[in-house]
Structures are given as C-alpha cells and as structure tokens.
Amino acid sequence: MKALRFHAAKDLRIEDVYAVPVPGPGQVAIRNTFVGICGTDLHEYAYGPIFIPVEPHPFTGAAGPQVLGHEFGGVVQAVGAGVTHVAPGDRVSVQPLIMPRKGDYFADRGLFHLSPDLALAGLSWLSGGMAEAALLNDYNVVRIPDAMSDEEAALVEPTAVAVYACDRGGVAAGSSVLVAGAGPIGMLTLLTAKAFGATRLFVSDLNDTRLALAQKILPGVVTLNPTRDDIGARIREATEGNAGCDVTLECVGNEKALQSCLDAVRKQGVIVQVGLHPGLSGLNWFDVTFKDVDIRGSWAYPTHLWPRVIDLIASGAIPASKVVTKKIRLKDAVAEGFDVLLDPAGTHLKILIDLT
Template identity: 70%
Template sequence: MKALRFHAAGDLRIEDVAEPAEPGPDQVVISNRFAGICGTDLHEYAYGPVFVPTEPHPFTGATAPQILGHEFGGVVTAVGRNVTHCQPGDRVSIQPLLMPRVGDYYAERGLFHLSSQLTLVGLGWHSGGMAEGALVNDYNVQVVPEALTDRQAALIEPTAVAVYSCDRGGVSAGNSVLVTGAGPIGILALMAARAAGATQLFISDVNATRLKLAEAAVPGVIPINPVEQNVGDTIRDATEGHVGCDVAIECAGNEHALKTGLDAVRKQGVIVQTGLHPGENPLNWFDVTFKDVDVRGSWAYPTHYWPRVARLIESGQIPAENIVTRTVTLDDAVTRGFDALMDPAGGQLKILIDLESAA
C-alpha cells in the first residue's frame, strides 16, 4: 500500500509499504479514509525528528522512517479475537494516544495523556493515518455516530485539543475569550468557547489572511492584528467595565502572544497555554501576582473526550469542517499539502488527505 513516511527534516516520501499485519488479540485494522496534516507534522517536516524516535521507542519499539498522521479515521476491516466494541464495517475515528495501560502512575488513574511513556499513532508507532491502512490498538478506535461524516471523523482529534483548552480555562456561559493564534487549533478553540457559552470572542494574529479565515469560520469573532492594534487596549475597550477578557487561550506557541494574553485578561482571569513553545519564555510574574490570575497548561486531551467531541461536531455546535481549506490526494500531500501549509503567506488553514483517492 502507499504511505507518506518521514525520513528526516525536509525528507518526506510517498512509498510502497507492507499492508497492515493481521490484528493481534487486542488490535484493529483500519482502511483509512481522511487524515489531517497537523502543526506537529509540519514541525517534523521542517525541523525533525522532534517526536519521531530515532532509537526504538521504549514502549512501542517504533523508529524512523515513520508513517505520519495522527488525525484520521476510516472503516474497520478486521479485529482481534478480544475486540468487542467494534466490528468490520464500522466507521471510526482514531484516538491516537499510546501508553502503558498498567504500571504507569498516571495511566492507572485514568490520566492516560499524562503518561511519561506517551507517544502517538503516526509519530511513534508502526502505523499512521497518512497511508491507505493502519493497524492500531483497540483502545485507539472509537466508533463514530452515523451522522458524522468521514471528514468530520478526522477532525475529532484537533477539536479535542481545543475543547480541552476551553475546559482548562473554565470557559462558561457569558464569558469573553481571547484566542491568540489563528491557526486550526486557535479557530477550533473559538468554536469550542462558543459551544461552551462564551458570548464575546476575540482572535489575534499577525497574519491578515489567517484573521480573515477565522472570521469566515467563526462569524462574529472580533479580529485583532497586533501589528496594527494594541490587543489588550482593544479588548479592554470592548469588555464590560473595561477590565479585559475572562479567559485568554494561547494557541500560537509564541512568546509575544503569551504576554499579550496576560495583558488582555482581567484580574482573576485565566490564561491557558495550549501552543507548544520552543524554549523558555520570560513572563512578567509581577503582573501574574498583581492581577491574581491563573496560568494553566493544556496538554493534548483526556482520551475519554472522543464521544463528547464527536457529538459536539455532529450537532453543529462545533462546525469543525469550517477550518478545512483544501483536500489533496496522498500523491500530492507533500507539494499541495505540507509545502502549502509551510508558506508564510498562510493561505491554507487545515488540509485533509483523501486516502480513498490514493491510488
């Protein structure tokens, strides 16, 4: 079968690889349908290996070259003898987190996403979503509602990141929320905040094209370009009592964006750090103390979020498909997918790979 494999920074190859093996007792074989290109995949392409192991992973044994793709779904084609929650023909979404289920402090407490041995299908596993098929563990497979489309099934993973960021921020009815970074996760965070009841939404980004995409995807959001406006002042002018927003969710992984969130949030507000920062980030801790704010991390998502997020997408409360700006074939995934998303002009937002068009 065809697969897109990461070999090294700048070296992605469409290759013929072996079909998925017969499933073990607790495994499932998937015929992949759609896979999303994530910012993490772009980082591997540009700077990797970052998360892709260069030595056998201590839990999975996987190493480069790696089939990429951790945002995907498809149709079950075979199941192991112990698998009872799905069967061949079921349409599914892949929850890609991999970790020991026992013998791990966090996993044994249901906090699977915090396991010290955590890796992902498509980053540290022998299979990934950017291939015609995949072999995964049973706990990675979630049957989706009948009304959910195959494209939407591939968007559950990034949407779960956004929903968790809003949960970490305690976003609730009537809140005002700033999201910094108008990428896919940032725009999904806006949608998740609105679904949670937020009534005033702000998005900041230095890329004017991305701001327009955010406005199109989330009607009513207030766009702010920090090159042209002071984000904190703009938000204070627009919020009740001129105090700032209730919650700031940082989705850019940018030093200036985090500082902007601290400036824009009201006293006793909440700052949620969702984007991954490349290094240390000095923050004005006097302001953190003086404003009595909470600064919280948001790492991935609890694995039990899948049914909840699927319902949010299926119901239309989170129209996740609005972030998709292009669909490509596997053969075109590098040139029309990865390279297009690396373009500084930012003309594309989320690109899906159609695996049924791979042949």
C-alpha cells in the same frame, strides 16, 4: 500499501510499505479514509525529528522511518481476539494516544495522556494516518454515528485539543475569550468557546488572511493584529468594566502572544497555554501576581473525551469542518499539503488528505 513516511527534515517519501496489517489480540485494522496535516507534522517535516524517536521508543519500539498522521479516521477491516466494541464495516475516529494501560502513576489513575511512556500513532507507532491502512489498539478506535462524515472523523483529534483547552480555562456561558493564533487549533478553539456559550470572542494573529478567514468562519468575532492593534487596550475597551477577558488561550507557542494574553486577561482571569513553546519564554511575572491570574497548561486531551467530542461535532455544536480549506490526494501531500501550509502567506487552515 502506499504510505507517506518521514525519513529526515525535508525528506518525506511516498513508499510501498508492509501489506495491510493483520490484527492480533486486542488490535484493530482499519482502512484509512481522511487524515489531517497537523502543525506537529509540519514541524517534523521542517525541523525534525522532534517527537519521532531516533532510537526505538521505550514503550512501542517504533523508530524512523515513520508513517505520519495522527488526525484520522477510517473503516474497520478486521478485529483481533477480544475486541467487541467495533466490528468490520464500522466507521471510526482514531484516538491516537498509545501508552501503558496500567502500571504507572498516571495510567493507574486514568490520566493516560500524562503517561511518561506516551506514544502516538503517526509519530511513534508502527502505523499512521498517512497510509492506506493502519493497525491500532482497540482503545484507539471509537465508532462514529451516521450523522458524522468521514472528513469530520479526521477532525475529532484537533477538536479534542480545543475542547480540553476550553475545559482547562473554564469557558462557560457568558464568558469573554481571547484566542491568540488563528491557525487550525486557534479556530477550533474559538468554535469550541462559542459552543460552550462564550459571548464575546476575540482572535489575534499577524496574518490578515487568517483573520479574514476567522471572520468568515465565525461572523462577529473581533479580529486583532498585534502589528497594528494594542491587544490588551482594545479588549479592555470592549469588555465589561474595561476589565479584560475572562479567559485567554495562547494557541501559537509564541512569547509575545503569551504576553498579550496576560495583558488582555482580567484580574483573577485564566490564561491557558495550548501552543508548544520551542524554548524558555519571558513573562511579566509582576503582572501575574498583581492580576492574581491562573496560568494553566493544556497538554493534548484526556482520552475519555472522544465520545463527547464526536457528539459535539456530529450534533453541529462545533462545526469543525469549517476549518478545512483544501482536500488533496496522498500523492500530492508534500507539494500541495506540507509546502503550502509552510508558506508564510498562510492562505490555508486545515488540509485533509483523501485516502478513499
């Protein structure tokens, strides 16, 4: 079958790899339908290997070359012994986290996403979404309702990141929220905050094209560009008592964006760090103390979120498909997908690869 595999930075190859896998006990084979290109995939392509293991992964044994893609869905082709929750023909969304199900501190408490042996389909597992088919564990596949499209099935994973981030921030009805970063995760976080009942929404980004997309996707959002706007001052002017936002979410992994979140949040507000910082970052810790704020990390998502996120998308509460700006074929994935998304002009948000 055809698959897009990572060999090294700037070296992605579409290759004929193993045949469609046969599932063993507790496993499921699916025919992939759509897969999203994630920021993590882009970082691997540009600078990797980062998360892709050079030596065999301690839990899965996977190592490069690696089939990419962890935001995907498909149709069940076959199931192994003991699998009862899905059957051939079922359409599914893939929850890509792979880890011990018991035997370590976090797994024994159901906090699978915090396991020190965590792996991901599409990064440190034998299969990924950027292939015609994938072999997964039974807990990696969740059936989707008729109301959800195949394209939306591939958007459950990034939406789960956004839902967990808003959970971590305590976003609720009437909240005022700033999202720093108008990329796909930032936009999904804005849509999620709106679904949770936030009434005053702000988004900051250096890219005016993405800010214009944000206004199109979510009319009424206040867009701010830090090259022109004093983010904290603008938000204080627009919030009750000139106090600042209840919740700010940093979705870039940028030191200046994090500082703007601290500046914009109200006293006793919450800052959620969603983006991955590439190194140590400075922060005005006097303000952290003086403003009496909480700073919370938000790593991936608890795996039990999947049915909830599916329902939020399928019901229309989170219109995740609004972030999709382009669909391409696997043969065009590098030139029309990865390279386009790395363009500093940033004219696209989420690009899906159509494998149907």
